[in-house]
Amino acid sequence: MPFCITMGDPRGVGPDLILLTHSKNSLPAEAVIYGFKSVFESRSKLLGLSFDLNIIEPKTDCAPFDAPGLAAFSCLESAVNAMNSGLHDYMVTCPINKEAMQKDGFEFPGHTEYLAARTGTENYHMMLAGDALRVILVTIHEPISRLPSLITESRVKSTIEAAIQTCRIDYGITSPKIAVCGFNPHCGEGGLFGDEEEYFITPAIKLLRNRYAADVLIDGPLSADTIFWKAMNGDYDVIVAMYHDQGLATVKTIDFHTTVNITLGLPWVRTSPDHGTAFDIAGLGTVDTSSFLSAIKVGAQMSGNRKNGIH
């Protein structure tokens, strides 16, 4: 069975995304849903939609609405067990509520960190890919005050390498063009506003330029206020950004409806729509399904390419 979807928080838009997509015949028939039938039953009534989904229920003692964090957690856990056993080709996760899950024993900042732990992955990276831009982050959910100690040559190097690998393995781009952001405004303007570029970013770029020679273009460090425009115009396949807002503010504005969140470095493919639970519109049928559909499409493309060994 090619791929699976986790239901996410039972009170969120996850079930809406699945039911709406299914009702428009856009959900591939082979989709396996890790979720609770009772949730889909009540939600499908609310939306006035029938549901004949392929649902696998995780084993728990609680009713999903009594312990929504535990319900989302157990769906995720079952799906990861199945992925680790090779039962599915890729996984699409629906939005969770971190607070609710953490209350119920989930000890991670989010999906990404949990998946890394469950697969023994040390070098994992978060990439956001939209129709126009792909952005991969050196640091993810970190306070700004910690960034200066986290921007190291080794982290920058491993993120650039992840960008190269995903281009080759997941997207079939054999000679990728990578753009690397600076850390400080205007890349520090020659040391005037900071020197992380000189000490950590430039050395990482030089080392990898030597290693990959003519096969890969690695440009940088480049100022974040000009790099996205160039990438949108085809100069680059992936942008390596140093931190969350530097990378994500632009991609999520330009590709608002189509951005997909991808975890790189795992032994298998995981994608997700790039939005939260949106409790306020759950059950209304108004949620935009574009990002969820893109997550399925990108997951299929990436796992297909990995299978075919196109690199």
Add this chain to the structure above:
Amino acid sequence: MPFCITMGDPRGVGPDLILLTHSKNSLPAEAVIYGFKSVFESRSKLLGLSFDLNIIEPKTDCAPFDAPGLAAFSCLESAVNAMNSGLHDYMVTCPINKEAMQKDGFEFPGHTEYLAARTGTENYHMMLAGDALRVILVTIHEPISRLPSLITESRVKSTIEAAIQTCRIDYGITSPKIAVCGFNPHCGEGGLFGDEEEYFITPAIKLLRNRYAADVLIDGPLSADTIFWKAMNGDYDVIVAMYHDQGLATVKTIDFHTTVNITLGLPWVRTSPDHGTAFDIAGLGTVDTSSFLSAIKVGAQMSGNRKNGIH
């Protein structure tokens, strides 16, 4: 005489912008150029364009190409003297090369700081305004490592107030809608990734909400990865961003050709195109004049509104 333009670096695209715009009959006839005739003579020959510009030459002993930093500096100085004497309504500055100017005695990081010093302005702010977005910065050219000590309640407050003032005085928006970014990713996610939101940003917002009550909408702190999309869709008139790349990466991508750099807080209006000297294409006639034209248009609009006291 309504407005003036400084030539900028004699080796840069400043003279091209002026000559090309003039040749397309897009330069208002009343424009006064602070520049060197010899520069426009040689550049107009290169471009195959005639020039009958209203040029005021600053007094210096050096030929402009012998000391390009000094040439740009003296044009700027003369223009500021004229502005301070009330000779012109607004000023448009062409790009300078900071290193060259600093070599020739200019002791400022850029135009903005020089203009603040020459007008005795303590509370100045940099705004970037494009067709779709307006963004004002709490901090400008600072290393990331200094940001945590610079994000204070007082700085956030003064920047939000500058946003409100420019909406009212310069744009004629009497009940402005202001969006304030958080500092950390996801606004710190309730303290998990930093607490500058709780200690500095939220208090500043609350204080100003009380002061302005129903006349002004102040939303925030909001995550930078969702705020720009909302502003583009009309939810906000101005975005207050905490630092350079958080605010400028997106506006300069979305409004690449039309973004104008505006210094707020000065006693008069100053705008500039939002790009550098572009030495590599100077004299080719290929420079895009859109941002320069926008700078003239926005300068005229802002100074006109201030004169008419539309607020």
